[in-house]
Amino acid sequence: MIVTLCADSVSLPYDHTYQHIFNYGIYTRLRSSLLPLSVTWRSVPGGIDAVQVELEQKLSTDTSGLCGKHTVTEDQQQLITESVIPEDACRTRDPVSKENEECRTFLSYTLDCLQAQTPRYIQLCEENIYRYEGSEYIGCAFFKEIVRLCGKERFIWHHWRSLTKCDEGQAFLPSCSNPNPTPSNQELISSCVCPEVCVKVGNGDAQRTSAPLDVSSKANHALVFWQSSMYVQVHTSFGMNFQVQMSPEIQVYVSATRNHTGLLSGLCGNNNDDTTDDFTTSSGIIENSAQSFSRSWSVGPCGVDIPSSCSNTDAEMYADDKCSVLNNPTGIFAECHGHIPTDHYHTACVQRTCNCGRSVTQCLCAALGSYAKACAALGVVVGDWRKATNCTVTCQKNLEFSYNVQTCNHTCRSLTGADPRCGPDGAPVEGCGCPEGTNLNNGQSCTPKAECPCYHHDGAAAPGPVIIDGRKW
Template sequence: MESLRWTLAACFYLFSEEICPKRKWTFGSGVTVPFEGSPFYVHSSCRFTFLRFTHSRVDCDITVQRGGGGLLTLVEIIINKVKTVLRGGGGGVLVENGRVSLPYDHTYQHIFRFGVYTRLKSSLLPLSVTWYDVPGGIDRLWVELDQELSSDLTGLCGKLDFGLTPLLRKFDTCQTRDPVFVLNPVCRRFFSETLECLTSRTPEFIRLCEQNAYGHEGDAGVPCAFFGEVVLMCGKGSHVWNSWRTLTQCAPPTCPGDLVYVEDGPAFIPSCSNPNPRTSNQDNTSSCVCPAGEVLNDRADGHRCVRTSTCPCVFRDRTYQPGAIRSTKCQTCVCGGGTWQCSENFCPARCLVEGQFVTTYDGKQYAVPGKCAYMASQGLNWTLKIEFSKREPSLKTVTLQVFQVQTIPNDFIIGDDEIIEVHQSDHTLVFWQSSMYVQVRTTFGLKLQVQVFPDLQLYVTPPGHDRDAISGLCGNRNNDTTDDFTTSSGIVENSAKLFALSWSLGSCPENIPSSCVNTGNEIFADGRCSVLNNPDGIFAKCHDYIPTDQHHAACIHRTCNCGDDLLRCLCASLESYAKACGGLGVELAGPLMHQG
C-alpha cells in the first residue's frame, strides 16, 4: 500500500476535495497550489499573506517572503498571538524572537523533525506546517488542515477574488514581475516521462515548470523542488519515480553520519531511545534512515547506526555501555539493548510529609494548601493524623490511634509531649532511634519515623496487607499514581488542593502561599538552596540517583515562607534531600547544618 503522502499529493493535483483533507503548498521559486482552483506562479520578493483564518476564536496568520534566489527566506506563523519565524538557508526557528532547538514543545504548538523535513503542529488548531530547508532558503512549504473550517480562508492559497494586491504587506519595498515563458529542455524531457499520470494536464505543468526555472538555470534547488513535487504526485508506482533524478540531474539530499537517504521511509526512525516508534503509512516521507537491522544511536554524537544489542543506556544524563551495572540499596540494574533491566525494588513504599510537601506511597508529590489538621493515612484499625502550626507551614503534632478493645492506651501524640526513652503497649512500641528521630513500630506492620529536629517531619511505611483499605493524604498503595488523589468521598480528583482539603479535619483556610511573598526571604532561600545543585558540593554524589529540581523548588518555597526562623526550614529542606539519598544507600559526608 502506498503511503498516504503520495495519495495526498495526487488528490490535490487532481482536485478531489471530497476524499482529501485540506492541503496547500508552495515550492520552487513561486509555484503555489491553492486549496481551490488551479496551481499558479508568482515571481516576487514581496511579503505575502500565505494563509489567514480564524477557527474557534483562534487566529492564524502565515506570511511568506522569497529572496533574490527564488526560495523562501522568511516564513512567519502567528497562532493565538504566538509568533514563530522560519529563516531559510540555515537561519533556524525562532519562537517569540528566541531561537529554539528541536524538538520544541510548547503549550500551543510542537516543532519536530519529520523525515528530512521540519514540521510545526498546532495544539489549538487542526493545522500543521511542514517545510524543507536547504542552502539558500526553504524550497517547499506545505500547510495541511485536518478538517473543514467554517471560516473563509484568505491568502495566496485561499480566495483570490481581488487578485494579489490585497495580500501584499503594505510596508514592504519589493518587486514583482510577470511570469516569463521560455522553452526549457529539461522540463520537456522530464514531462515526457509523466504522461501516464498527468495526461491532459501535461501542458499546464510544462508551463509552470518553465516559469519556475526561468532565471534559475544555474541553481538546481529551484527546478529540483518542482520536479520532486510532481514525482510525489505521480507516486511510487509511476515510471518517473525511479528515473527522475537521472533525467533532471537532481541529486538526492545528503544524510549525516551513517544514515542513508530514501524517497519513501519512516518519518520517525528507530533509535536507541525509541527502537519501535509508532508509525503508520501517513508517517512515510522522504527520510534519512539506518541500514537494515540497525538503529540510530541518539545517545551519542555523529549520527551513528548500531545494532540494538549494542545501544548504550542513560541514567541522569550519564551514558553507560551495555553490561554496565548500576546499584542502589533498593535494586540492581544492568544495561542491555539500550534499556535498564532492573531487579524488583525491595525497599518498602513510604509516605513523606516534609513541611507542606507530601509524597504519596506511590511517589506522587504535591503541597497541601492550608495550615490545618489532616488525616494523613488510615487503615482498617488505625488512623494517623497530623496538625500544622498556625504560624508557619510546619508540622506541630503527629497522632497515631490504634483501635482495639483493651485497657492499655494505644494513642500516641508526638509534638506536644516529650517522649522519654521507651513507651510500649500491646500493639505499639515507641522509642528514640537517635537524637533526631522517634521510631514507632506496630504489631500489624505499620512503621513511623518522626524527625523532631530541626523541624517535625513524618515518614510512614504502611502495612503490607489490606492495601485496598489504605487512604488519606498519603494516597493508597497500589503502585499506580493515577488514583493517588482519591478523596475522602471516593472520587479521584485532578486537583491536589481539592484532594487535600477533602482530608482536612474541620475547617481549613487556604493560607499557605503558592509563591514567595517576601522578597528578602526569597533572595535568602534562592541563594542558600542552590547548594543542592552544586556539581562539586556535598550533595553532588547523589545527583546521579535523585534529581534535585523538585527538592530545590521545595527548599526555596518552604524556606521563603518559614516566618522568622529561615535557617531552621533551610536545614530541614537540605536534610530531606540527604535522607532521600541515604534511603538509596548514598551516604553524604559532612555537616549539613553548615551547608546553607
C-alpha cells in the first residue's frame, strides 16, 4: 500500500524516527513516538469513512472536544453539547432521509442498549445512509459505532456481523512466518482473511491454520504448505506425512516412515509388510470386506458409503463407458497397466461416477486422477491424460497447469530466506503453478523475480527504493 507523507509517496510499513505507519486490517494506523497517541483511518473510494484517535491515559486530563474531557465521565450528551463545532467551521449537508429497512432491522436488536433513544438513532442511520444505500462502507461504519456504544455485554456485540454482513477479523493477520503477531487479546477489526484448514497434529489436537499459495505454516508438530493449486502437503515431526487433494474433490494420502513398522493401526493398515492383515478392525478382527473394515474405524457421524450399485441403468452405462478408458490396452493409461492393475480403479470409478448426481464430470475426473496419481508415485508418466479424457484444469490469472508442480524456491517470499518447502520429499503433484523463470507473489499471480516485493520481519516493501528512518535504500 502507498500513502502520501509530506508530499512524498511511501510504501507501508513505513518506519521513521518519530512515526510508524502500517496496515491494520483494512485500516491504516499511524503511531507517534513523540506524542502518546495513534490515529487509525480507513480509505475507501471517494475518501475516508472512519477515523479513530486513541490517547494514552496520562494525556486524558488534558483533552477536550469529541475525544472526551476529564470533567465529563458518563453524560455523553453533555460532552457533545460542550464540544459542538460552529456551523461555519465545517461542511455539512441538509439532513435528508427516507425510510431504510436495513437501519430499522439492525436497530431493532439494540433496544436493550439504546432504549428510548432508538428512534433518534434510526433517524441518524437513515440520514447517514441516504443516497449511499449501495455503498458497503457507509452502513458498516455507522453500525460499528453503535456496537461500540452498546459494548461487549449486549446481544448486538456478538451478532451484528451476521445481521449486517460486515466482515471482521484480527487487526494483524497470522502469517506463516509470524503465526502469533500480537497478544491473544488483540482487538478484532475489519479485515480480509484466508479460509481456515483444520489439521490434526501431534497428540491429535486440532490446530487451525490458513495460508495463501505462496506461504507455508509451521505448527508445533507440522509444516503445512500448498504444493500446487490442488494439493496441500503436511509434514509432521513424528514421521507421518499427509497429502491432501483439495480439488476437484477432497482426498487424503497418508505415508509413514519405516520406523513406524508394526506401530500403526487404522484405515491405512499396520505397516508391518504383511498385506493379509491390513483389514484389521478397531476390535482386532481381520475383515475380508473393505466396507466393514472402514466402518469399524469411523469417528463420529459418517456419511453413507458410496452404493455398490448404480442408481439407474442409464447412469451405469454412461459411467462404464467413460471409465473404460482405464482398461484400454492402447489408451492413455496403457503405459501403467504393467505396474498397477486397473480392475479395482475401474470398479471404483463406475460406482463413484454413476452415483455422483449433478457433478458427474467432477467425480469421473477425480476417479481417473486417482489411478494417474498412483502411477506417478511409481514414476510412471501416463501422458496428458486430462486432455485425452476432457478433464482439463483452468488456472487462475497467469498460472500454468503442470503434472509436476515445483514448490521449492518458486515464490517471491522464498527469495528473502530459506524456503521450508525445499526440505520435505513428496510425491509429484499436478495443479497450477508458475512457469520457469517466475515466482508466485502474494497476489497469487506469477511475476519476474525483479518485480517481487521484499519481505522483512512482519512486513513487505514494494520493489524499488524504500525509506527507513528517513533514509532511502
